Amino acid sequence: MHISRVDLNLFTVFEAIYTEGSVTRASQKLNLTQPAISHALNRLRQMFGDPLFVRQGHAMVSTPLARSIIDPIRRSLRNLEVTLNGVHAFDPASTQKRFNLALRDVLESTILPPLMLRIREHAPEVDLAASHVERRELETELAAGSLDAAIDVLLPLSSDIMHTRIYQDATVVVARSGHPDIDGGLDLETYLKQDHILASSRRRGPGLEDFELSRFGVERRIRLRCQHYFAACRVVSQTDMLLTMPGRYAHVANQQFGNQILPFPLDVPAFDVFLYWHANVDADPANIWLREQIMESAHG
CATH class of the missing domain: 3.40.190.10 (Periplasmic binding protein-like II)
Incomplete structure (x- = not known):
């Protein structure tokens, strides 16, 4: 089939349905009506001689053929977009x-x-x-x-x-100001004697720092597992617990708490x-x- 006989807008619809997994969400993404999306999908099915998407519950699941053609279609759409953007050069001072x-x-x-x-x-x-x-x-x-x-x-x-x-x-350790065992310095022995906070979005499993500790044959006692570093920094400011976290964010999150920020007591590579x-x-x-x-x- 010659490309002159193909409506290129159909491929935009195909990519939207594939990405969204839904005719409804594809219509919202493209700002088209659901009947328009369904009509385009029917034309695509006739063109390829394949259903392309099969409804399972509330989702549109792609067929093997759809999965085999999505990458070249995406590349073609992106290349066309880049070409158009090149014609209309991006001007940050005026472009919306x-x-x-x-x-x-x-x-x-x-x-x-x-x-x-x-x-x-x-x-x-x-x-x-x-x-x-x-x-x-x-x-x-x-x-x-x-x-x-x-x-x-x-x-x-x-x-x-x-x-x-x-x-x-760098990985750093956060301790409250006035911690009875820590005053501007921290060695591994003191680190391991303390209770620790692990901030993680996962419900279980060790942190990256625990993998590093295990390489040296040691482990720490995690007394609190929470989701966010900011909450953990506040807990640190009111307890004698320690928190291990990324250095850049440590300096931002601890500005209002006045916690100590100390080097991690092992020689570990920066991430x-x-x-x-x-x-x-x-x-x-x-x-x-x-x-x-x-x-x-x-x-x-």
């Missing part, structure tokens, strides 16, 4: 645009303030939406274009996802934080600009 950025909540307090300062200064019509995205969904969202970029630790993603290191962060984007937008002027702002903000 919203970027979608995925990052963990622990990174928001350190990444977003300097990033928004730069955006407000250089791009008054640009908006930014930051959200938490499950790591298993990150590659799909970047490929679909529902995410422009992501910031996280090193992840096992495919070669379609490009990345660069933003910065390195890397990376910026991720899809290869399809590697040459997109708008995405390039966003990545530059993130890099400048992280190093500023």
